Amino acid sequence: MTITSFAAGTYRFDRQSASLVSMKSQLDGLARQLSTGRTAETYGGLGVGRTTSLSAHAAISAQDGYLAAITSAETRVKLTSASLTQLKSLSDSTRSNLTGIVASRNEALPATTVQLAANNLSAAVDALNQQAGGVYVFSGRATDTEPVVSQDAILNGVPAEGLDGLRTLIAEQKAADLGTAGNGRLEKTVTEETIVLSEDSRGEARMNFGFSLLSASGSGSGALSAKVTEGAPPNVDLRFASLPSEGTQVRVVVQDADGSQKTLDLTARAGEAGNAAGAFRIGATPEETAANLKTALGGAAIASVQSATPPGLTATFSGGSPATASLAVDPTANPVAGDTITLKLGLHDGTTKTITLTAAATADKASTTTFAIGATAEITTENLSRALDNALKQAANTELSASSTARASLNFFEGSPAAGLSPRRVAADGNGYAEAASAKTVIWYKGDTASDPRASATVQAGASRTVAIGAQANEEAIRRTLAGLAAVAAESFTTGSGTVDTARFEAVSGRAASLLTASEGQQSLEQLGTDFGLAASSMANAKSVANTTKATLQDSLDGVDTVSTEEVAAKLLSLQTQLQASYKVTSILSEMSLVNYLR
Structure with missing residues (x-):
């Protein structure tokens, strides 16, 4: 241990020196604050204000x-x-x-x-x-x-890649809706004084294409009569080729009461998640899963299904019966001019088309609105049948064709890049929609x-x-x-x-x-x-x-992080005055001695 020597009379000078050093340090600090505008250069220099500064800066x-x-x-x-x-x-x-x-x-x-x-x-x-x-x-x-994709790819596809566009889908849809007879897939038989129209006998085709028979009536003298016998929808059996995995999507198109169709995309989920809206539960077997899918549809009339392979969803249509319309001419009383037959047809976009045929004394064989009254009921029936053919083909080439265009366009733009959800395509036989998702259609x-x-x-x-x-x-x-x-x-x-x-x-x-x-x-x-x-x-x-929050937080830092330049300048001036005075006093005291005093 070293003991510093102490001389009497040095204490006063040590205190004066320490005071001068302290004031010089304060002067330097104030000068730095004045030049930077900051209270201190480190958070430690802020003292108790450092906590406030840290939290405010973070905010x-x-x-x-x-x-x-x-x-x-x-x-x-x-x-x-x-x-x-x-x-x-x-x-x-x-x-x-x-x-x-x-x-x-x-x-x-x-x-x-x-x-x-x-x-x-x-x-x-x-x-x-x-x-x-x-x-x-x-x-x-x-x-x-x-x-x-480009407008050209949407309309015309990408031939170089073997991808079809909207125009191809429209052509397929029109052909499927018109049918081979070009009358909206209606089948007609004529027996003496009776004409019978029938919807397509194939359940899947009936659910998706052509005209539906809604109602028929005759008016006037009573010599013309008509009625529609309602059909029954087919039964649909759903099957999966293999068990779908979690997240697999399938597409099911259902038919509403007005005949329009709605596309539903459902996702396979395990456990309770399969009971949520837009999902179906994965069962222990493909058969159980298919039953769960049907339950998720809530009894809706299924028109078509589509999926990737696997899981290979298919729908088998069976049973049911087509609606029929019977139009008859009274064999004992020929109609009179002005008598009418009215037939109401349904389309698969939910719209309807009404055909009215009027009896006349004479009529053009190409007429779509009138038919000639013949010498006998059988000849009148023949004329009525010809006018009915003309009217059905005209309706098929206008209203039904337009419906085909709109439906194909909607189907095309419902196409998705998700597996199994490409645009719906007509099957190769033209009697339904393909169940395997197409790989030859542009995904827009x-x-x-x-x-x-x-x-x-x-x-x-x-x-x-x-x-x-x-x-x-x-x-x-x-x-x-x-x-x-x-x-x-x-x-x-x-x-x-x-x-x-x-x-x-x-x-x-x-x-x-x-x-x-x-x-x-x-x-x-x-x-x-x-x-x-x-x-x-x-x-x-x-x-x-x-x-606003930022401005408030910055205001809260005034006096903590930052200083008032006016206040610092005032302190600095005051300290400079004190320091100058101290230097002068110290200088005077250092020169004093007994000799000087005696003089």
Whole structure:
């Protein structure tokens, strides 16, 4: 241990030196604060304020993160909203054009309308393929994948790859609906004074193609009578070739009470998850699983099934009976001019067509509305049969053909990149739909297939606030818009001789306009726009909250992290004055001695 020597009279000078060093240190500290604006250069230098500073800086950093995420997402939402607005404009202009031309009956305009629809379809594809910061906004989670193929690929397929487009599907659907007789697959027999029409005897074909017989009646003198005998739907036996695995999807098309069809995509799930909506339970065997699938359908009338292989879902149609319509001429009393026969037909898009045939003294053999009264009931029946054939073929080539176009377009745009969910195709024999998913059809959508498109992209806009901003081009409203545009763009209403088929154009126009108009219970483009409008509003609100919170936190750091330059300058000036005074006093004292004093 070393003991420092101590001399009497040195204590005062040591204290003065220490004081001067302390004031110099304070002076340096104040000078540094004045130049940097910071209280200290380390958190340790903040003393008890360091806890407040650390927590405040962490919170400010979090708010900066939220603001950065919101700023990036705002661009994406604006672009998505702009694309939806463009789609709505394209849909409205096409629908308006279709309605206007039908009303004007200008035969020169259908070709122009087809071109307009094709141009609008191309513009719609461009709108859906927009990018924001290198992200395809309508691809869901598959942000690096362009969601929609080209307009040409949609309409014409990709021949080099052996892939068929919409025009091929429309041609197949028309052929299946028309049948070999070209009358909507109705079978006709004539026996003396009675004409009997019957739906297709094959249950699967009857459920999917051609006309349905709904009702028939005669009016006038009573010499004409008609009635429809209702049929019975076929029984459908579902089978899986192998047990489906967890997450496997199958497609089942069911028929509603009005004759229209609805596509259901169901997912195989194990355990209780299989009882959820949109799912079916995987059983111990393929047979048990098929029974569970049928239970999940809730007794709906099955029209067709489709899946990948495996699991190889098939449907066998048996039993049931076709509806028949009986039209009769009274053998004892010929009809009089003005007597009518009315037949109501159903189509598989839920629409109906009514045919009315009127008795007349004379009638053109090609007439679709009148038939000649013959000398006998048998001759009248023959004339009625010929007019009925003409009317059925005309209805098949207009209303039924237009229905085929619309249905094929919907089927095409229901196609999905998910295994087993490609567009539905007519089977090779033309009497049903293929049960194995086609590998030879263009899949128009290449993006993500999440069940909740909004949740496919989210923004953390606050500690407990998440805003969903995802979008997919395969959402219902977008699919129907594309189907409506493509249904017109894929058609031609000019015959080889240059004649415009105005009747078929009007029929297609009506169905296309229906596709472009959301009915009750269907998702609309306006609803999609509202979703993103709400997302933009929520982010704007979150941005305001984040900015306010950040400003409040920064205010709380005043006096902790930062200093008031005015206050520091005042302290610095005061300290400089003290230090100068101390230096002067110290200098004077250091020069004092007894000799100087005695002088």
